[in-house]
Amino acid sequence: MFGLIGHSSSFRDARNTARDLGFEDLADGELDLWCSAPPQLVESFEVTSSTGKTIEGTYIDSCFVPEMLSRFKTATRKVQNAMELAQKRGINITALGGFTSIIFENFNLAKFQQIRSTLLQWDRFTTGNTHTAWVICRQVEQNAPRLGIDLKAAKVAVVGATGDIGSAVCRWMANKTGVAELLLVARQQQRLEDLREELGGGRILTLEQALPEADVVVWVASLPQTLEIDSNSLRKPCLMIDGGYPKNLDSKVMSEHVTVLKGGIVEFARDIGWQMMTVADMANPRRQLFACFAEAMLLEFEGIHTNFSWGRNNITLEAMEQIGMASIRHGFSALGIDPNTLNPQPLAA
């Protein structure tokens, strides 16, 4: 069995979901009430691969909402308790979705393995970042040519280049895709220097410097609320892959020359009998899902019960290839631009 740990994208959404499920008390409750709510097993469902193999999965809502980010202890508890629940239910491999893995990583929760009477086994969990990184690279490779961008001559900016997903994307772009130049954007100078050395190339720039130069921009960082992008200063055409969380780039860029694609989203070959991706605002919630969730499914399909994606900057090209092959084999495809209309599918809904 595989598991997915997710959460609502806002407190308002969480209340609406509670109301839809018939939990009026929760729906009417203030944030304080939600801070005390334990994780919930929301639903179980089956997924059948293109190979014919069927696996069973469970969706756990951690009852975390992004409004809790400023409450360090609360956010920590939500993540730890959801992980404990997944393990106690005997789930082999669980993906940490949305802010779950971000909180785990940034709050360094690997230091706290004992949760009440449960010793968390890290090999039951995955951040799903390897598959997310692979899917983002594939989205670049498949969609840039559709916009007339020749990747061999293109400059690709990676915003959040030193993060777990960002560095993996850079590695793949440098070694597998063969882009003309990588523009590396992140906050921490030393990590940027280290990354450039590892890649054997790439130019370190600020966001303001990189954007007007880039034919493709891969965002793998949450966008600061205050970020403003001058669409006129961007290359024409420009492909933007919104691989951060939450996915709100489309509200920042309004230009016919710029195509924004939701990054790290996959579409499955057939419908999945679940409800939860409606909550995640997917255009086709029966088939579309976060690539990190899909990684847990892939690991279960493949019988790889280990923390395939774990820690920071551990994603190898070999692991990306392995999960990428499995992704195709089992029926996932990276979300792309509709070639007929050149409108990105997720924005059409």
Place this chain on the structure above:
Amino acid sequence: MASSLLDPAVDGTPVLDVELPDFTTEAYKSAYSRINAIVIEGEQEAHDNYISLGTLIPDQADELAQLARMEMKHMKGFQACGKNLSVEPDMVFAKEFFSDLHGNFRSALEENKVVTCLVIQALMIEAFAIAAYHIYIPVADPFARKITEGVVKDEYTHLNYGQEWLKANFDSSRDEIIEANKANLPIIRRMLEEVADDAAELKMEKESLIEDFLIAYQEALMDIGFNSRDLARMSAAALVA
């Protein structure tokens, strides 16, 4: 998913390690006199309740008597914790604290309602105790910490006793469990509110007390046979003040 341009609130590595309270202040001792009394009274009542349950389930009276003996041992351990800090437990407060729940247990006992008795004692009170002890352990004085760690292990077996019995009799117990839950969970919530300020003085947060209680309680309910929708519905009363 990773992120580097993250909201500053999530970035960096805050310290999760807890700072121990000063066990010698008057404020701490005052709060401890009530919390310690609640724990002592709770263990005493648990002892009495398991003995009483033995009269309703005679074929398991021996096992229940054994559980009761454990509760007595815990009570003595917690009395020693109070003495160790030179604190006199406020037993009058504690009796009053438990009076509603105690009353409901006695009424159910008189009506031979085994299910209600088990829900109150073996599910609710045990889940409450497990939650409180888990949260207390990291902020306890070294003496009390050792004792409480020993107690927690036992309490799981008590929660488990009620769980197993109700699971074995789920079909015939279901409606009564729901009713007992409805009648008594708001009392548990009120008790949590009443103790919140004193608990905070001991560095135990109300928010996590409620969450940990619900985790233990929901886990028991799920094991007994309720589905996840039932759980959310049944536990709402513990969340709403």
